[in-house]
Amino acid sequence: xxxxxxxxxxxxxxxxxxxxxxxxxxxxxxxxxxxxxxxxxxxxxxxxxxxxxxxxxxxxxxxxxxxxxxxxxxxxxxxxxxxxxxxxxxxxxxxxxxxxxxxxxxxxxxxxxxxxxxxxxxxxxxxxxxxxxxxxxxxxxxxxxxxxxxxxxxxxxxxxxxxxxxxxxxxxxxxxxxxxxxxxxxxxxxxxxxxxxxxxxxxxxxxxxxxxxxxxxxxxxxxxxxxxxxxxxxxxxxxxxxxxxxxxxxxxxxxxxxxxxxxxxxxxxxxxxxxxxxxxxxxxxxxxxxxxxxxxxxxxxxxxxxxxxxxxxxxxxxxxxxxxxxxxxx
Amino acid sequence: xxxxxxxxxxxxxxxxxxxxxxxxxxxxxxxxxxxxxxxxxxxxxxxxxxxxxxxxxxxxxxxxxxxxxxxxxxxxxxxxxxxxxxxxxxxxxxxxxxxxxxxxxxxxxxxxxxxxxxxxxxxxxxxxxxxxxxxxxxxxxxxxxxxxxxxxxxxxxxxxxxxxxxxxxxxxxxxxxxxxxxxxxxxxxxxxxxxxxxxxxxxxxxx
Numbered sequence: 001x002x003x004x005x006x007x008x009x010x011x012x013x014x015x016x017x018x019x020x021x022x023x024x025x026x027x028x029x030x031x032x033x034x035x036x037x038x039x040x041x042x043x044x045x046x047x048x049x050x051x052x053x054x055x056x057x058x059x060x061x062x063x064x065x066x067x068x069x070x071x072x073x074x075x076x077x078x079x080x081x082x083x084x085x086x087x088x089x090x091x092x093x094x095x096x097x098x099x100x101x102x103x104x105x106x107x108x109x110x111x112x113x114x115x116x117x118x119x120x121x122x123x124x125x126x127x128x129x130x131x132x133x134x135x136x137x138x139x140x141x142x143x144x145x146x147x148x149x150x151x152x153x154x155x156x157x158x159x160x161x162x163x164x165x166x167x168x169x170x171x172x173x174x175x176x177x178x179x180x181x182x183x184x185x186x187x188x189x190x191x192x193x194x195x196x197x198x199x200x201x202x203x204x205x206x207x208x209x210x211x212x213x214x215x216x217x218x219x220x221x222x223x224x225x226x227x228x229x230x231x232x233x234x235x236x237x238x239x240x241x242x243x244x245x246x247x248x249x250x251x252x253x254x255x256x257x258x259x260x261x262x263x264x265x266x267x268x269x270x271x272x273x274x275x276x277x278x279x280x281x282x283x284x285x286x287x288x289x290x291x292x293x294x295x296x297x298x299x300x301x302x303x304x305x306x307x308x309x310x311x312x313x314x315x316x317x318x319x320x321x322x323x324x325x326x327x328x329x330x
Numbered sequence: 331x332x333x334x335x336x337x338x339x340x341x342x343x344x345x346x347x348x349x350x351x352x353x354x355x356x357x358x359x360x361x362x363x364x365x366x367x368x369x370x371x372x373x374x375x376x377x378x379x380x381x382x383x384x385x386x387x388x389x390x391x392x393x394x395x396x397x398x399x400x401x402x403x404x405x406x407x408x409x410x411x412x413x414x415x416x417x418x419x420x421x422x423x424x425x426x427x428x429x430x431x432x433x434x435x436x437x438x439x440x441x442x443x444x445x446x447x448x449x450x451x452x453x454x455x456x457x458x459x460x461x462x463x464x465x466x467x468x469x470x471x472x473x474x475x476x477x478x479x480x481x482x483x484x485x486x487x488x489x490x491x492x493x494x495x496x497x498x499x500x501x502x503x504x505x506x507x508x509x510x511x512x513x514x515x516x517x518x519x520x521x522x523x524x525x526x527x528x529x530x531x532x533x534x535x536x537x
Contacts, residue, residue: 076371076407080408082406083403083404083412108407111451112411137509144509199357199361203361216509224513
């Protein structure tokens with residue numbers, strides 16, 4: 001394993017120290033692992049908190065700032081944060097109007113956020129939790145832990161953050177986040193697994209001509225192995241999986257996301273194929289993001305997220321945002 | 331012998347030692363069908379549980395389990411922290427203020443632990459989770475309780491280990507392994523494996 005680190009044990013601490021040094025707009029508590037807006041909390045504004053395992057940067061800490069998250073709680077690599085940490089983030093985000101928790105649907109995240117919400121209620125902070133489960137690769141049934149939260153998390157955090165910033169109440173902020181989740185589907189394909197620093201070797205091995213279809217954001221293996229193919233075919237496979245689950249039509253937002261180890265030149269190539277496929281199916285990409293927004297350490301590959309838009313969602317997407325990883329209009 | 335404060339403390343310390351010794355094995359099991367962090371997480375959480383016992387020095391076996399459970403929830407992360415942590419707290423609360431619990435009382439406490447974990451995690455037997463080791467172990471413990479603590483704990487450890495082996499052919503229906511569908515078949519469940527370690531530790535400290 002060759003990584004740009006001091007030691008596997010100090011990866012998160014070192015990254016948080018770096019975020020503190022790079023972004024004076026953030027209040028980074030390195031010891032307790034909470035990233036909050038330096039200018040928050042704003043009285044009367046609904047707070048927006050997210051968190052999860054580390055290794056998905058810029059998610060979530062990179063989305064703390066004006067128009068998006070108020071605070072984030074990063075756990076160990078690929079491990080959910082603990083309740084005390086989420087509670088601290090919730091308090092840092094609390095302006096007295098309630099706090100929305102954006103939670104990705106993984107057993108550990110759901111359990112730790114639930115415990116944190118109970119602790120917050122004990123402190124008279126009203127918490128509304130929205131669980132993201134947009135991954136079309138997993139069958140949602142009693143036979144699984146349910147669909148995973150993936151790319152739509154970025155979209156939900158942007159749109160819910162905009163609603164909170166313009167003064168929407170707790171129920172409304174939670175509603176728009178829920179709406180994004182319901183109107184979004186994602187699918188990921190990996191070419192090479194990422195390496196968890198503490199593990200020292202890739203999470204799974206792929207042959208020279210193999211890809212992992214339906215891979216999750218933690219390097220957990222996907223549903224099946226497929227053969228390596230031109231980007232046109234891989235993108236079509238992902239979009240067909242999405243389309244089979246939620247027909248792609250009308251005005252859509254497309255997030256063409258890199259998993260951390262794929263260069264932007266390839267992601268743009270993938271976006272070109274996604275745009276052609278979607279246009280060919282009679283839908284229209286009216287908003288997009290291309291780049292590394294929800295990563296899996298150094299995993300090579302991409303995911304595509306399609307969100308079916310409404311006028312309200314477009315307006316909230318376009319609202320000003322100023323965070324380390326997403327900024328426009330301000 | 332009775333399950334007293336010293337025995338409860340020894341159990342938690344033994345759990346921490348044994349899980350640390352098995353960390354690489356648990357991580358390898360988890361890497362195969364999950365995300366490969368179970369060994370490291372549980373070792374860190376149990377170390378925190380041990381240090382919370384040093385800080386608080388509880389004076390009942392129930393107090394030991396509650397404090398250890400809190401330490402686990404506070405430091406483990408992932409799913410195993412809340413599940414084991416809440417389970418231990420439930421077990422500790424079931425023991426109440428008892429200073430010298432007998433096998434029957436510990437059996438009820440372990441049953442409370444199992445119920446707590448199932449309520450929180452929603453898993454049933456056969457879902458390929460820690461419950462596949464815990465449920466048969468608790469049943470075996472209660473059945474053997476009239477024979478005394480040592481016998482009951484040994485029966486529980488053996489039942490847990492048999493339960494781990496029985497997870498191999500199962501398809502996971504809970505937790506991250508469930509995303510694999512049929513590809514989860516043929517692997518031992520890491521949560522069941524760590525549960526067996528915890529029950530073997532109980533048998534060792536009560537032998």
